[in-house]
Amino acid sequence: MASELTGVGLTHGNGFRALQRISLRLARGERVAVIGPSGAGKTSLTRLLGSALRPSEGRLEILGVNPWQASAGELRHLRARIGTIHQAPPIPPRQRVITAILAGRLGHWPVWKGLCSLVYPVDIDGAQAVLARFDLADRLFDRCDRLSGGQLQRVGIARVLYQQPDLILADEPVSALDPTLADAALGELVADSERRGASLFASLHAVDLALKWFPRIVGLRAGEIVFDLPTARVSETMLRELYAAEGGVLPTQAQTPVAPRDGAVDAAGTPADGQVAIAVVRFETCRGR
Ligand SMILES: Nc1ncnc2c1ncn2[C@@H]1O[C@H](COP(=O)(O)OP(=O)(O)O)[C@@H](O)[C@H]1O
Ligand SMILES: [Mg+2]
DSSP states (O other): OEEEEEEEEEETTTTTTTEEEEEEEOOTEEEEEESSTTTSSSSHHHHTTSSSSSSSEEEEEEETTTTSSSSSHHHHHHTEEEEOOOOOOOOTTTHHHHHHHHHGEEEEEEOHHHHHHHHHHOOHHHHHHHTTTOOOGGGGSSSSGOOOOHHHHHHHHHHHHOOOOEEEESTTTTTTTTTHHHHHHHHHHHHHHHHTOEEEEEEEEHHHHHHOOOOOEEETTTTTTEEEEEEEGHHHHHHHHHOOOGOOOOOOOOOSSSOOOSSSSSSSSSOOTHHHHHHHHHOOSSOOO
């Protein structure tokens, strides 16, 4: 089921206008990356899609449901179908990793199963399997406050994979990871959404990762969508204009160039038509961070 925003605006409690005229449709199984400078409204947009913030105007449907007209039961059901990966996962520091992972399914389990799991984890094998995909299988029984920021961020991603939601919302999900781990973690996230036909909407700081892993890119600046295009049609000029306030420097994750995913650059290294942006990012040095 699709998620759709039509003419949506968002004014924060202090009167700050964070988003305006946002129209966006995310089809079932579609993968979209939102990029843009700091303060563009990426987190605000992700929170709207997660029904954590209410739009000030416009229409919004998440997985075919308007969360602001839904009953309490419908809202609970909807939220169980949405998996959110936060930039800094809101995991209680004293919680064990396994409990944090299993919490991903709490919304799907009957109350008795959730309570039992607090006393004795009900699915150790399942939690371990998902952590293994992020090289964290040996941290299963560690307390979360013993993990580094990057490890905690990977636990946050693993939890959402364990949840198996229909819509994954990821707000800068790999910002605390080094380039190799960031690329691998994003690869896992993309593979999972592809395999299950889940929609994936991710805000990314790093332009190279967005171009590599996502077939559609939304450019957001000062609360407005400035382009919404298939990745192959995103040009260098568009990217430089998007980041004009940051001197036109494109923030990238990789110290070394990241090869495009599927044949965007031919064997001789010449970019195919419409792949200018990818080529530019390939040769960018890491000046953004
Ligand atoms: N709760 C809030 N109250 C007031 N202003 C906010 C709030 N959250 C974000 N903003 C402002 O809205 C703008 C967009 O923020 P945000 O969505 O976090 O952007 P991004 O994720 O692209 O950096 C920023 O100027 C930010 O200061
Ligand atoms: Mg943000």
